Amino acid sequence: DAKTTQPPSMDCAEGRAANLPCNHSTISGNEYVYWYRQIHSQGPQYIIHGLKNNETNEMASLIITEDRKSSTLILPHATLRDTAVYYCIVVSGAGSYQLTFGKGTKLSVIP
């Protein structure tokens, strides 16, 4: 699976949009970009995933560049409860697969 690079930490003011970048320059054509987050020591929580088109769900939006070498997770109106470590993970294949977690981005939402 392709390696990802994320900034170690970011701050965001409460109520503002949080934009979390991820670089995955070695991604291949059949690999998906997944985002998870981990609040304190809880289990990782699935947020969103995409292949090449932008995606939106009730939690977030995912913007993938045309060359697929980078993506941005957008939390449109960050709240204090969004303070967490956010992981960008590139995944290939179907069925059984392992998620390789990096260090992620520690997002701190500030009142």
Next chain:
Amino acid sequence: EPEVTQTPSHQVTQMGQEVILRCVPISNHLYFYWYRQILGQKVEFLVSFYNNEISEKSEIFDDQFSVERPDGSNFTLKIRSTKLEDSAMYFCASSFGLAGGLDTQYFGPGTRLTVL
């Protein structure tokens, strides 16, 4: 909304003892996983399980570890003889098993294992 559950939330054991961590995956899911996270470190893959067999395992998953689906709802991780370095959060996850990369793993809340 269906969720993965794990018991116990916290397990304390003596070094050398056997422990069994339990998970109830989401009911219609076919793939099951265990991950662990040592305090302050990354989440690490241990093993995946499908059709009553191990599909993949990491180097961490040595002979001291085993997994089992004893009935239609539970999925367990057994550590035969615990070591101090086994102290960690253990997360169970499950996924449905869709083709085409659309499979999403859903995680449980974790079991904190403390080996004394």
